[in-house]
Amino acid sequence: MKYDLAIVGAGPAGYIAAKKAGDEGLKVLLVEAKKLGGVCLNEGCVPSKTLLQAAKTYYHALHGEAFGVEVSDVRFNFEKANAHKTKVMDGMREGIVGLMKKRKVEVLFGQATLSEGRKITVDGETHEADNILICTGSSPSRPPIPGIEGSNVVDSTGILExxxxxxxxxxxxxxxxxxxxxxxxxxxxxxxxxxxxxxxICPTLDPDLAKILRSELTKKNVTFHVGARVEEISGSEVKFSVKDESLTAQGELILVATGRKPNLANLGLDNLRVDYDERGGIKVNERCATNIPGVWAAGDVTGRAWLAHAASRMAEVVVHNITGRKDHMRYDSIPSVVYTSPEIAVVGLTKEQAEERGMKVTIGKIPMSINARYLAEHPGERGLCKVVVEEGTRRLLGVHMIGGSCSEMIFGAAAMLETELREAEIDEIVFPHPTTSEVMKDVFMAVR
Incomplete structure (x- = not known):
């Protein structure tokens, strides 16, 4: 059968592309090897953030004295937290099924193999398409550490089980x-x-934020060893060295969280002669097109951004270009969040990144504690809001925040970057009071 668009992978890129293409009246095939929703919904962001919220709720109940909340015998029921996690995942997956049915997207489950002429084979049946979108996501990578295959060693997928x-x-x-x-x-x-x-920790973040996060997490039973080279895992023992000192850490469970790698195996990409980049992902341009006409890629499989919402945006760009609308990726205005307590939310460039591009910048930063709402809701928690501004134009280049509610505020900063607002224009925006979002305006008082 012939399709306007065949999509391999039904994660945040795949199902969003299918939805938008269906809205445009395209005939769409969506192929998924496992479950609708991909890694994000089934093995990543959704289950982990659901459990993080459960843990946060428990922690707040346990430490509610500052709010006048005094309770005894607070317990964390992991079984019930997991049941809630499963309920959320099931509900989201059912929602995707409904989206696909409404748009008459044909969904096939199985391993897809690609071949020349934009052909895709699933379980022995071959289909043709004018366009193919590859969005097969990524998997946890494991470094070559002796003992890493131990039964008590898990990755970010296994720990959620x-x-x-x-x-x-x-x-x-x-x-x-x-x-x-x-x-x-x-x-x-x-x-x-x-x-x-x-x-x-978190070396891609602004150093000020990473330092505060490490300090805050030590209050939650977390011990850090940085500059540490892991040498071996032996049973429940992790052996590592810091400088010239040999150390060990004991854990009933050992989580290896050393990055992710694009899912490229068994797709037949060599048959298509698709180019790869230096990171090992499928090489795409700003329109998410590969070097092969009619073949596109989005999400983690490209080795860029590594964020579910970035994958969804890349999928939108692909469909827009297929349907005649000029569109391209602007990675600098894609926000990212670390869902710890306190949260970290960032968008745009750090001071160091801007200077590497030859820009002259100035920064401003203020503690979250100058904000009334933040003080009321997050007693005893350190927070920071930091902005990077181009010197001559006073254009906003980056916003970096750590503190409660940051994940719900960063979209405003993303809109500022996307529309290239200057300091004077931001000064004219009215923020509701009292809200933590006011720090995004107040921080400019500290810009020098």
């Missing part, structure tokens, strides 16, 4: 994923040790 809390946890890798799980388990009383190879 736990039925009971571990007595202790060692996290190898202090990036975003590692810190989120450290926060989750530490908040409910599990002693956590994070071992990170680089000098600071």
């Amino acid at each position: 736990l039925e009971q809390l571990p007595k202790s946890l060692v996290v190898v890798g202090g990036g975003v994923i590692g810190c989120e799980f450290a926060c989750l388990f530490g908040s409910v009383g599990v002693p956590v040790t994070v071992v990170e190879a680089l000098p600071e």
Whole structure:
């Protein structure tokens, strides 16, 4: 059968592309090897953030004295938290099924293999398409550490399948994923040790934010070792060295969170002669087109952004270009969030990134504690809002925040960057009072 668009992978890129293409009247085929929703819905962001919210609720109940809330015998029921997680996932998956049915998208489950002439074979049946979108996502990567195949060693997928809390946890890798799980388990009383190879956790973030996050997570049963080289995993013991000192960390469970890799195997990409980039992902241009006409790629499989919402935006760009609307990716205005407590939310450039591009910049930063709403809702929690501004034009280049509610505020900063607002224009925006969002206006008082 011939389709206008065949999509391989039904994650945040795939089902969004199918939805938009269906809205445009295209005949669409959507192929998924596992479950609708992809890694994000079934093995990543949705289940992990649901459990993080459960842990946060428990932690707030346990430490509610500052609000005058005094309770005894507070317990965290991991079984019920998992049941809630499953309910959320099932509901979202059913929603995707409804979206596809409404738009008459044909959904096939199985392994897709691509071949020349924009052909796609699923379970022995071959289909043709004018356009093919590859969005097969990514998988956890595992470094070559001796002992990493141990039965008590899990990745970010395996840890979400736990039925009971571990007595202790060692996290190898202090990036975003590692810190989120450290926060989750530490908040409910599990002693956590994070071992990170680089000098600071979450190394892609603004250094001020990473430093505050590390400090705040130590209040939640989390111990950090940075600049640490893991040498071996032996049973429940992780052996590592910091400078010339040999150290060990004990954990009933060991989580390896050292990054992800694009899912490229068994797709037949070599048959298409698709180019790859230096990161190992499918190489695409700003329109998400590959070097092969009619073949597109979006999401983690491209090795860019590694965010579900970035994948969805890339999918939109693909469909827009297929249907004649000029559109392209603007990665600098895509926000990202670390769902720890406190949260981190960022969009745009850091000072260092801007200077690497030859820009002259100035920064402004203020503590979240100058904000009344933040003080009322987050007593004792450190927070920071930091902006990067281009010197000559006073154009906003980046916003970097740590503190409660940041994930719900960052979209406003993303809109400012997308529309290239200047400091004077932002000064004219009215923010409701009292809200934590006011810090995004107040921070400009500190810009020098």
